[in-house]
Amino acid sequence: MDVKALLHAHPEWLAHLESADGPDLVLPADPVPELLRLTVPHEDLGAVLATRPEPGSGQWWLAERCVRSLVSTMGSLDGPPFFQPLPELGPYFYVHVFLGAVPHTLAYHRELGIAPEVSWATLADLGRCMAVHRKRYGHGGLHAPFWLMLHARGVLYALGRLQFNRDTLSASVGEAVRAAGMPAGPGSPALGVHIPDFLGPLAPAACDASFALAREFFPRHFPGEQVRVMTCGSWLLDDQLGAYLPDDSNILAFQRRFHLLERFGDGDMLGFVYGEHAGDPAALPRRTRLERAIADHLAAGGTWYGRLGWLPF
Template sequence: MEDRDSLLAARPDAGRQPELWWVLSCSYRLLLAQMGQRRRGDPAWAPLPDDTGSVGRHLFVWAFLAVVPHVRDYHATIGLSDEESWDSLRALGEELALSRRLTGRAGLDATWGLPMVFTGVGFRLGRLAFEREPLHIGGAANDLLRPGESALNTHVPAGGEPLSDEACDTSFRRAVEVVEPFPERVVGFAFHSWLMDTQLAEYLPASSNIMRFQRRFSRFSERVEADWAPLEHVFHRRYDGPVVPPSLLDELPQRTTLERAIVSHLRGGGHWYSQTGWFSVAAR
């Protein structure tokens, strides 16, 4: 409700804001032109300058809403159910809420995932979300993918039901069904996240949903330091500078095993890392 009210109050006007209206029109046309496609290396959509105010922070939301009928039509052509289509588009509200928690302001922060959702190449299927477009995995891809083969990039949306084996199995099976008619041959799933950090095994029981999910994948990429990731995704907090401030760690809740693990590891001078994991469709 709060994000809806702020959005309606920030509706752009072609007469009063001609420059922003031009940006909105270009964004709308770009989304339509890229429907069902993703060009490798597409950048994130950065927020507009602060001096564009609330209208600027909501401008891309209006562009995404304007293409909803076209995305829904595309979803129907690739065989998504009505429920799967709306589940996918619900990412807009989720990202608005996350942006508000992270920045304290209404509107969108930088967004990388929403342009994929609203061009149809990113979709949610039950507990997990995927990107259909072939993924450049990295140096190890030479050993994993042949010409004409691709991997679906996997995401774990925040919230929702637990990350159980049954829910994940259902999502992976459905993803294989959705991409079956397309030209690329999907032979595996890739997942780039701090949830691939093997250090989690030092803190979480082997029976936990996170560890069970992690064990689906084989790791092959280099580790990338990502202390920001668990702070943003678990605690919805950001920080300035290269090091997590001790004062921020003191403010974080310690209600769950995962929350305690994140904080104690950082307090002890450790770092969290993102890594890319992979598993083949045959191994699923």
């Protein structure tokens, strides 16, 4: 397969990859222990092993350049071009890329004094994103490889129930924060808050613990970034849910932490909640209280939104 021919559809990315300098690609001779530590699902393991790139092949060249792209921007908020979907290379190509990046991410974490348990909890999102892919589409693959670039480059960290990525405030959120009297504005350092799937209930105590960890972790390991605000953009912040869920629901408790701002799209709500069953809104399952709320609102002609919110650091 002529990999470079595939990349001509992405000229900016191809130019970046061809110019990226850095380490040679090294994959473990026996990758199984590391893949399991990265929580790669057992049902995907055999297919991942069977699609390992061959040294000297076009896929090896591309995987090596992808790893170099990650390493060359390690720790930087100014990331490289996103990894592009390349279905011709199979559903597991980027699994090998992230496997090749692991030693470099771990080395960066060690330089910062980050505990190994935090490193591995963060990198374990690889397997979780594979589980999300199967939930969404009913077959193996890796969901949103571009998202995992944040983990591999030392920008995002898993701290208990939640994930946090180093970021800066957008113009609109920064102005809202400033107007609220916070010592921050557009371009100020911030943390993005994310709620991973497959980690159990969004219990208030678990969230309290994650926020407490974040408030300790980032000043310790990134002391030059004076974070004052954390932000979140999610369908979980759509305040219309308050009309359907009981006041003591975990979702509403999470919402109440934030000052809510503008709406956007739908935050991919149906994909997150229903997975591969999201295709026909008229036939959505109603197995849980949340599923019933979402489906009933849509059946009544309503629309769901994602919403931005912020809270003090």
